[in-house]
Amino acid sequence: MRSAPTILHLDMDAFFASVEQASKPSLRGKAVVVGGLGPRGVVATASYEARVFGVHSAMPMAQARRRAPNAAYLVPRFALYRSISEQVMGLLRALSPLVEPLSLDEAFVDLEAGGAAWDERSARLAGAKLRADIRAVTGLTGSVGLAASKMLAKIASEQAKPDGLVLIEPGTERALLGPLPVRTLPGVGPATGDHLRRAGIHTVDELAEAGEDELVRLLGKAHGHALFAMALARDERPVVAERETKSVSVEDTYDVDIHDRVRVGTEVRRLADRCVRRLREAGLSGRTIVLKVRRYDFSTLTRSETLRGPTDDPAVVREAAARLLDSVDTTGGVRLLGVGVSGLADYTQEDLFAQAAGVPADDLPHEEAEAAPAPEQETPAERRWPAGHDVRHAVYGHGWVQGSGLGRVTARFETPDSEPGRVKTFRVDDPALQPADPLPLVSRRPGEDEGAGAGGGTRAESR
Ligand code: DCP
Numbered sequence: 001m002r003s004a005p006t007i008l009h010l011d012m013d014a015f016f017a018s019v020e021q022a023s024k025p026s027l028r029g030k031a032v033v034v035g036g037l038g039p040r041g042v043v044a045t046a047s048y049e050a051r052v053f054g055v056h057s058a059m060p061m062a063q064a065r066r067r068a069p070n071a072a073y074l075v076p077r078f079a080l081y082r083s084i085s086e087q088v089m090g091l092l093r094a095l096s097p098l099v100e101p102l103s104l105d106e107a108f109v110d111l112e113a114g115g116a117a118w119d120e121r122s123a124r125l126a127g128a129k130l131r132a133d134i135r136a137v138t139g140l141t142g143s144v145g146l147a148a149s150k151m152l153a154k155i156a157s158e159q160a161k162p163d164g165l166v167l168i169e170p171g172t173e174r175a176l177l178g179p180l181p182v183r184t185l186p187g188v189g190p191a192t193g194d195h196l197r198r199a200g201i202h203t204v205d206e207l208a209e210a211g212e213d214e215l216v217r218l219l220g221k222a223h224g225h226a227l228f229a230m231a232l233a234r235d236e237r238p239v240v241a242e243r244e245t246k247s248v249s250v251e252d253t254y255d256v257d258i259h260d261r262v263r264v265g266t267e268v269r270r271l272a273d274r275c276v277r278r279l280r281e282a283g284l285s286g287r288t289i290v291l292k293v294r295r296y297d298f299s300t301l302t303r304s305e306t307l308r309g310p311t312d313d314p315a316v317v318r319e320a321a322a323r324l325l326d327s328v329d330t331t332g333g334v335r336l337l338g339v340g341v342s343g344l345a346d347y348t349q350e351d352l353f354a355q356a357a358g359v360p361a362d363d364l365p366h367e368e369a370e371a372a373p374a375p376e377q378e379t380p381a382e383r384r385w386p387a388g389h390d391v392r393h394a395v396y397g398h399g400w401v402q403g404s405g406l407g408r409v410t411a412r413f414e415t416p417d418s419e420p421g422r423v424k425t426f427r428v429d430d431p432a433l434q435p436a437d438p439l440p441l442v443s444r445r446p447g448e449d450e451g452a453g454a455g456g457g458t459r460a461e462s463r
């Protein structure tokens with residue numbers, strides 16, 4: 001293990017909810033819950049003000065509403081969160097080539113590899129500057145952990161929450177870990193935790209005292225060894241730079257052209273399953289399903305379909321590939337078929353809302369791009385005007401949907417840098433009211449260059 005605390009772990013505070021508060025002045029300091037608003041929706045995240053009432057991620061929305069009836073309930077705006085995540089990741093990449101994102105709002109950075117820090121003092125300075133830069137560029141707060149290993153850096157950022165920085169001095173790791181519950185260690189989920197509890201092991205110290213042989217006996221060889229090392233604060237895992245893979249695909253070339261349409265369908269299904277297997281092996285999921293068809297005359301077609309959120313469900317990929325195949329003429333024969341998944345995510349947060357077959361669309365949070373449906377008469381108001389999404393009114397300007405139903409939509413007119421705004425109600429088909437794109441959270445000062453947000457306290461363009 002290295003001797004200086006130069007591994008940084010960043011985790012943004014109440015990420016989705018903080019973005020919503022930054023873009024909606026009337027919600028600052030208030031309980032905000034972001035998640036699926038349908039009958040089977042779950043909480044994606046809650047602002048710290050809402051957590052006081054016991055609302056937390058993955059809780060059924062109905063339960064959240066009972067606990068915090070006065071909170072603002074909003075549908076996620078993934079495209080906006082993604083764009084802010086990119087700004088944050090950009091700041092991390094300026095520190096080091098070794099940045100390992102774990103989710104939209106979380107990443108490890110090897111400060112030493114980038115020359116950004118080499119000892120305790122420089123690491124603390126780099127962490128403090130990063131927090132100031134994130135604030136300047138995005139208007140949001142993130143918590144930073146610094147340590148000599150990934151495991152401890154992540155524990156440190158958890159302790160730093162919200163809006164803080166914790167550095168674990170090398171040499172103090174074991175004393176710090178000892179009294180913590182075993183669940184603190186990476187890889188100890190509910191099942192392993194239960195198993196250990198039944199063996200009388202509750203804390204990391206007890207884990208270390210149990211000894212390696214006992215842990216191997218309890219948990220098997222690989223897991224036992226790994227856990228024993230973690231209990232002694234030994235964690236040599238390197239920070240691995242963002243994966244290059246942008247898609248996972250498989251294809252087959254056939255010796256003899258396939259003419260039979262049923263056989264083509266079977267092959268596509270098989271390829272979809274193989275592709276999902278590879279996706280899962282890599283711990284990935286993806287949003288865009290791609291079908292590739294090379295015909296007898298070497299003409300090659302690709303067709304793609306983008307889902308609401310990433311999936312690694314074989315049934316979903318199979319069905320999408322089959323739909324794509326329907327739109328391709330294969331008379332004359334097929335020499336090659338391929339199925340791919342792109343738009344990859346190596347995290348699961350959006351999967352909570354995954355489009356597992358059979359989940360009614362209303363239970364799913366609306367992806368921003370898809371959330372502006374064609375203005376058809378039969379579109380229910382709740383779909384056309386999802387709570388929290390942006391609107392623009394010919395007279396009142398920019399605002400957001402506070403609620404809709406019974407032929408009415410209520411909007412609050414405010415922008416990220418305005419005072420809290422006023423509420424007005426319209427008929428859902430009022431032509432003066434239109435869906436709009438989100439505004440940048442931090443507006444640029446006149447004359448300031450884009451990307452000049454590096455210095456603490458400066459403000460910069462946010463998109
Ligand atoms: N998320 C989600 N479903 C979950 C957990 C998280 O959709 N079960 C989303 C919403 C969060 C974001 O991912 O805003 C980041 O997850 P975190 O676990 O880091 O939670 P927060 O950033 O919301 O809060 P904290 O301050 O505890 O990090």
Ligand code: MG
Pocket residue numbers: 011012013014015105
């Ligand atoms: Mg977070």
